[in-house]
Amino acid sequence: MKSVLLTAALVAAATAPSFAKTVRIPVTRGAGGVPIPCAEDPLGTCHNRWHPDIPEVAQASAGDTVIFETRDAFDNPFNRSSTRATVAGANLNLIHPLTGPLHVRGARRGDVLAVTMIDVGPGPDNFGYTVAVPGFGFLRDVFTDPAIVHWELGAPPINGTRYATSRDLPGVRLPLHGFAGTIGVELGLPEIEAAFAREEELRAKQGFVLPPEPTDAVPARLCGPMGREKDRCLRTIPPRENGGNTDVKQMVKGTTLLFPCFIDGCGLSIGDVHWAQGDGEVSGTAIEMNAVVTVKVDVRKHQAAAFGNWPRFESTVAGVLKDLDPEHFVATMGIPVKPAGVVMAPELWIDVNSNHLLRPLRNESEDVTLAARDALLKMIALLSGPTSPAPRPLTAEQAYLLCSVACDLHISNLVDVPNYVVSNFLQLDVFEEP
Amino acid sequence: MMRRFVTLSLLGVAGALLPGHSPYRQWYAYRATHLVVVTDEIRPGALTVAAAVASAIAARWPETKAVPAAARSPVEVVKLLTSGQLQVGLLPAAEALEALEGRGRFADGGKVALRAVAVVGGDLLVVLESCARERAHAIAQALAESRGDGPLAKKSLLRGPAPIPFHPGALDYYQGATMRKGG
Numbered sequence: 255m256k257s258v259l260l261t262a263a264l265v266a267a268a269t270a271p272s273f274a275k276t277v278r279i280p281v282t283r284g285a286g287g288v289p290i291p292c293a294e295d296p297l298g299t300c301h302n303r304w305h306p307d308i309p310e311v312a313q314a315s316a317g318d319t320v321i322f323e324t325r326d327a328f329d330n331p332f333n334r335s336s337t338r339a340t341v342a343g344a345n346l347n348l349i350h351p352l353t354g355p356l357h358v359r360g361a362r363r364g365d366v367l368a369v370t371m372i373d374v375g376p377g378p379d380n381f382g383y384t385v386a387v388p389g390f391g392f393l394r395d396v397f398t399d400p401a402i403v404h405w406e407l408g409a410p411p412i413n414g415t416r417y418a419t420s421r422d423l424p425g426v427r428l429p430l431h432g433f434a435g436t437i438g439v440e441l442g443l444p445e446i447e448a449a450f451a452r453e454e455e456l457r458a459k460q461g462f463v464l465p466p467e468p469t470d471a472v473p474a475r476l477c478g479p480m481g482r483e484k485d486r487c488l489r490t491i492p493p494r495e496n497g498g499n500t501d502v503k504q505m506v507k508g509t510t511l512l513f514p515c516f517i518d519g520c521g522l523s524i525g526d527v528h529w530a531q532g533d534g535e536v537s538g539t540a541i542e543m544n545a546v547v548t549v550k551v552d553v554r555k556h557q558a559a560a561f562g563n564w565p566r567f568e569s570t571v572a573g574v575l576k577d578l579d580p581e582h583f584v585a586t587m588g589i590p591v592k593p594a595g596v597v598m599a600p601e602l603w604i605d606v607n608s609n610h611l612l613r614p615l616r617n618e619s620e621d622v623t624l625a626a627r628d629a630l631l632k633m634i635a636l637l638s639g640p641t642s643p644a645p646r647p648l649t650a651e652q653a654y655l656l657c658s659v660a661c662d663l664h665i666s667n668l669v670d671v672p673n674y675v676v677s678n679f680l681q682l683d684v685f686e687e688p
Numbered sequence: 689m690m691r692r693f694v695t696l697s698l699l700g701v702a703g704a705l706l707p708g709h710s711p712y713r714q715w716y717a718y719r720a721t722h723l724v725v726v727t728d729e730i731r732p733g734a735l736t737v738a739a740a741v742a743s744a745i746a747a748r749w750p751e752t753k754a755v756p757a758a759a760r761s762p763v764e765v766v767k768l769l770t771s772g773q774l775q776v777g778l779l780p781a782a783e784a785l786e787a788l789e790g791r792g793r794f795a796d797g798g799k800v801a802l803r804a805v806a807v808v809g810g811d812l813l814v815v816l817e818s819c820a821r822e823r824a825h826a827i828a829q830a831l832a833e834s835r836g837d838g839p840l841a842k843k844s845l846l847r848g849p850a851p852i853p854f855h856p857g858a859l860d861y862y863q864g865a866t867m868r869k870g871g
Contacts, residue, residue, distance in 0.1 A: 340757070340758050342755055342757035346773060398721040
C-alpha cells in the first residue's frame with residue numbers, strides 16, 4: 255500500500271507545474287504485446303551501443319515527465335516456452351537494447367541531468383525471466399550450463415503489492431522493486447576515446463573486456479559492419495561515466511539519478527529493466543522484463559565538474575528504500591579463502607599477469623571479490639542443503655538463480671586483514687507461507 | 689593424444705583465436721564448455737534434428753558435452769556463427785545457399801563463407817570456412833558413425849549432394865571413408 259501511495263505522490267509531484275508536459279517514447283509491439291526486435295522497429299526508438307552521434311528520438315524540457323517503453327536486456331528472445339536450448343542460442347551481441355536517446359532541451363555539456371524515477375512496471379505480457387548464460391555471471395566457472403527461470407509477473411496487487419512467481423522455483427515469490435538496470439546518457443567523443451583506450455589496455459592484459467562489436471549493432475548505419483563509427487560504438491555492458499548498466503537495485507521510484515551531460519541535450523536512454531534483483535546480480539541477470547518506465551527530467555546547470563563528471567543518485571523522499579530492507583533474513587559470511595589450485599573466473603587475468611601467483615594460495619589478501627564468492631557459495635550450499643530455509647531444498651543451480659534475484663551481498667568490513675568480510679543476506683519473506 | 693587434440697579442436701580453441709572483433713577469450717572459454725549445435729526455433733522439428741546431431745557428437749566425443757540450441761531465426765543462426773559466438777549451425781539447405789551468396793534475408797550481412805559438414809534431411813549442418821579441419825572431420829565422423837533410427841539414420845545421404853561447398857575437413861572424412869570402404 256505504501257508503494258501505491260508513493261507512486262501517486264510522485265506522479266502528482268511530477269505533473270504539478272502546469273507548463274510541464276508528458277512525452278512518451280514507444281516501442282513497436284508484436285504478438286502478446288512483446289516488443290519486436292530492436293533492429294526491426296520502424297519507430298527507430300531503439301539502439302544498443304553508446305555513441306554521441308546516435309540520433310535523438312524525442313525531445314523534452316526540464317520539468318517534463320517522460321514515459322519510456324523498453325525492451326528486455328536480451329531483446330526479448332525468451333518467452334514462457336523457452337528452454338535451456340533457447341538460452342544456449344542467445345545472441346549476446348543484441349545486449350542491451352535501449353530506448354532513446356532523449357534530447358533534453360536546454361541541457362548542455364557540463365550540466366547535470368536529474369532523472370527522478372516515478373514508476374517502473376512490466377510490459378503487457380507480464381513475463382519475466384532469469385537466466386545463466388555460459389561464459390557470463392559471477393560464478394561462470396562453476397555454473398557452465400545454460401539455465402532459465404520463467405517468472406509470472408503477478409497481475410492483481412495483493413494489499414498493494416505485486417509478486418513474481420515461478421514454476422521453476424515453487425514456493426518463492428518476489429515483490430516488485432522495479433528499476434532500470436541500464437540508464438544513462440551519451441558519452442562525448444573525448445569520453446568515448448578515453449573509455450576505449452583504457453578498456454583496450456585492460457583487454458591486452460586479458461581483462462574481461464568486450465570491444466566494439468559491429469555485428470547486430472543498432473543503429474547499423476552508424477555502428478554496424480559498414481558504419482563509420484563501428485570501432486567506437488561502445489558496448490553497453492560496462493557501466494561508465496555516463497551511468498549505463500549500473501544494475502543498482504536501490505534506484506527505485508523516489509530516487510533521483512544525476513548524470514553529467516557530455517553532449518548538448520544529454521541523450522538519456524533506458525533499458526534492461528528489472529522487476530527485482532539481489533545486490534550482486536550474481537548469475538548475470540535479475541528478473542528481466544520489458545517495461546514501462548516513467549521519469550521526470552530536470553537540468554542542474556554547470557554542475558558536472560562539481561560532480562567530478564561522474565554520476566550519483568540521491569533521494570530526499572523519506573523511506574524510499576525501506577521496502578528493500580529485510581524483516582526476516584538469513585545471512586552467510588565470506589572471507590577470501592579458496593581451495594589451492596583454484597582461480598575464480600574474475601581473477602584469472604590477475605593470476606595470468608602475476609605469473610600464477612594466486613593459483614596455489616588458499617587465502618588471498620584483502621580481496622572483496624573472493625570474499626563475495628565465498629559468501630555466495632556458502633549461501634548456495636545452505637539453500638541446497640539439509641538446513642535449507644526454502645520450503646524444499648533447491649538444486650545448486652536453482653539456488654544460484656534465486657540468489658541472483660533475492661540475495662544481497664554487502665561489504666561488512668574492509669579492515670580486518672587479510673580477511674575482509676562480505677555478508678550475503680537472503681530475505682526469508684521470499685518464501686511463501688506453507 | 690590424438691583424441692585430446694580432436695577434443696580441443698571441437699571445443700572452440702579456434703574460437704579464442706578468431707581474428708577481428710573476437711571478445712575476450714574467457715567468454716569463449718566458458719561458453720565453449722559445450723559444443724553448441726544451433727538451429728532456429730521457427731521450424732517445427734528443427735530443434736529435434738539439432739538434438740539428434742548433438743547427441744551423435746556427444747556419443748562419439750563425450751568431452752564436447754554437445755548440446756542443441758535454438759535461435760530466433762535462420763538469420764540469427766548465421767549471425768551467431770559469423771560473430772564467433774557459436775560454431776556449428778543447422779540450416780535449411782536453401783537458406784544456407786542464400787547466406788553463402790548474401791541474398792534474400794541474408795543480404796544485409798553480405799556473403800558468408802559457410803561450408804557444409806553434413807546433409808541431414810532437408811537441412812545442412814554448417815560451419816564457417818575458417819573452422820578447423822580437424823573439427824569438421826570429427827563432426828562428420830561422429831554423424832557417420834552414429835547409431836539409431838533418427839534423422840541421421842541414412843548415412844549415405846550425409847555426404848550430399850549439397851548446394852554449398854563441403855568443408856575440407858568433412859570431405860577428408862567422407863573421401864577417406866569411401867576409400868576405406870572400397871579398400
